Amino acid sequence: MSDRIDNALDCWRHRLDWRRVSGTPALSGRWAIVVADLDDGDxxxxxxxxYGAEPILIPAGxxxxxxxCFRIFRELSGVISLLALAESPEKDLPPGVASTVYLMQALGDAGQSVPLWCVTRGAMTDGGDPVQxxxxxxxxxxxLENPHRWGGIIDLPADFDAVTARLFATALSHRGGDNRFAIQNGELRAARTVREPGHDWVPRGTVLITGGTGxxxxxxxxxxxxxxxQHLVLVSRRGPAATEAAELRKLLAGTRVTMAAADVTDEASLARVKREFGPIDAVVHTAGHDAVGPLPELRPADLRTRVVGARNLDRVFAATELDAFVLMSTLDGVQGRTGQGAAAATSAYLAALAERRRARGGRAHALAYDCRGTDDLRIFVFPDRLDQPGLAAELCDRSPDFAATYAECEQRLAKYTDPRHGRDWATMVALAAMWQAHGVRPARVLGHGAGEIAAAVVGGSLTLEEGAKAIAVRSQEMVAVSLPESEVADRIARWQGRIGVLAVDGPESVVVSGDPAAIDELTFRFRAGRITVRRLVRASAGNAEAFERNLAAYRRHGYRLIEISGPPVPARPSRSLEVG
Structure with a gap:
């Protein structure tokens, strides 16, 4: 395996190379400028x-x-976004980036097929801003997804003087096929991605790996x-409680291994790990995964874990001299591929963050990992319902791994609700543990409805305790009662905490929620007493159509979907299921 990884390293290293571009600025037609700051817009x-264009200003929204707005302004020659210039690096989810995502989507919604140009400031300079x-x-x-709707991107210097203005207009006028420009030292330069020379690193001492159980x-x-x-500190949300912990210790026998529970999006959590398990000699950031789907379905939140985790690691180890500071991204993000908007964005961020760390005198590299050449294309898919009532009992008899996890799920559920309400969730979590005990481990997890909560637990985003709480909340029934809040509180006291007030909609309209059996009894008693009670429909835990579109996107990109609705080995001699 080490030879395989060593050989792959040369393909993982990448950087941007720049060449000078010349030309004469010449614009025409009506151009829309989308602004968060009117002074920048003017x-x-x-x-x-x-330089010959007719500009109109459109406020961000x-x-x-x-x-x-874009349905009103037709026959545009181009659109310029200045939204990133209002960026705040301290934000977890940068507002300028989020607004630009919405702008891209808005142009599609309005049926506009004009090129969009985005403007950044200082993103491509040495030690520049990774957020932009x-x-x-x-x-x-x-x-790649909409070439007729993409003009390009231009990085500006701090001072917007007359030379910069002319070069900016030159980039907008350029017809040479380039779409990534930076104005540096009074020159207009175009970018291309090239391989970066190798940098040897031989691990020694203590190596911290985020997403260490993934x-x-x-x-x-x-x-x-x-x-x-000599020492591996594997950081994950669940730490030693992770399903994979025991298996990993076996795989890494002979090496000291510490399973550390921490959330990479919480800087204080990472600082605690550094204090407890340091000194750290090297850091490798693998935590987080990139959502697959077209840009119209991209959510700014899809960028959070990988980006905020890398930022926090950079801050926590800012004053620490490390042998290596490695940020893992995907090759699809670096080379570009349809449906990989999130991967492309995070890959660019990680590369810029590594460049800034090097500019400050530290060691840092962004490696683009090609999972298509490995078996890391498995995805566990968790449905909303299993519809297999006897499956859990059968597997508890057959599999110690399943039985142990299922029993722990039931214990956690019993704290908050009748365990029967979370039977499918417990079965799916235990099934995932059983699959992993047979050596089948996912690169990603997806779920819908109750399966979404199971996926969050298996993927480490929720602890088992948090998952049980979420299932308990989801299993509750809700009714609206036509009584004052004080009277409702007195009347529901007989159910001893099985029913509670959820919301007060008016002087005589109160929403209560609780155990389905208790809600049934309340409804019967109140209606018998001529008190109006209306059943409320619980919102779905996800959009089934969007979930299916996501599955289809993953299939198109070569991922193997494994539905967690049955065991990885035959339940009976006549039943078989391929897992290779």
Whole structure:
């Protein structure tokens, strides 16, 4: 395996190379400038007028508001987004990036087929802003998915003087096939992605790996152990309680292994790990996964774990001299591929963050990992319902791994609700443990309804306790009662906590929720007493159509979907299921 990883390293390293571009600025037609700051908008509008265009300013808004604007302004020659210039690096989910995602989607909603140009400031300079680099990644996805709606991206210096203004207009006028530009030292330069020379790193001492119990984290841990690391600190949300913990310890026998529970999106949590298990000699960030889907379905939240985790690691280890600081992204994100907008954005961020860390004198590299050449294409899919009432009892008799996990799920559920209400959830979580005990581990997890909560537990986003609470809340029934709140509180006291007030909608309209059996009894008693009670429909835990579209997207990209609705080995001699 070590040879396989060593040979792959040369393909993982990448960087941007720049070449000078020249030309004469010449614009025409009506251009829309989308702004968060009107002062910036006026300055750019003046440049467009100077070089022959007719500018109009459109204020930033939500997706629907911007789509309405673009339905009004037709026959545009182009759209310029200045939204990233209002960026705040301290935000977990950058508002400028989020607004730009909504702008891309709004143009599609309005049926506009004009090129969109995004403007950043200082994203591509040495030690630049990784937050704005997110847009450079989104551009790689946009040009593949909708080439007629993507003009390009231009990175500006801090000072917007007359030379910069002319070069900016030159980039907008450029017809040479380039779509990534930076204005640096009074020159307009175009970017291309090239391989980066190798940098040897032999693991030693203590290596911290985020996402350490995931598919990629496990591969990196095994490689580091084989190369000589004495101590591996594997960070995950669940730490030693992770389903994979026991198996990983066996795989890494002979190397000291610490399973550390921490949330990479919580800087204080990572700082605690550093204090408890340091000194740390190297850091490898594999935590997080990138959602697959077209840009119209991209959510800014899809970028959070990988991006915020990398930012927090950079801060926590800012003053620490490390042998290596490695940020793992995907090759699809670097090279570009339809449906990989999130991967493209996070890959650009990680590359820019590594570049900034190097500019400050530290060691850092962004490695683009190609999972298509491995078995890391498995996805566990958890349905909303199993519809197999006898499955849990059968598997408890046959599999100790299933029985232990199922019993723990029932114990957690019993704290909050009747365990029968979470039977399917407990079965799915225990099934995943059984699959993993047979050596089948997923690269990602997906779920719908109750399966979404099971997927969150198996993927480490929720603890088993948190998953049980979520199932308990989901299993509750709700009714609206036509009584004052004080009277409702007195009347529901007889159910001793099985029913509670959820919301007060008016002077004599109160929503209560609780155990389905208790709600049934309340409804019967209140109606018998001529008190109006209305059943309320519980909202679905997800959109089934969107879930199916996501599954279809993963299939198109070569992922193997394993539905967690049955065991990985035959339940009876006549039944079989391929797992290879």
């Amino acid at each position: 300055r750019f509008a003046a440049v467009l007028r100077r 939500d997706r629907n508001a911007m789509a309405d 680099a997110l847009l450079w990644g989104l551009g790689r996805a946009a040009v 598919a990629l984290g496990t591969r990196v841990a095994r490689w580091a152990a084989e190369q000589g690391a």
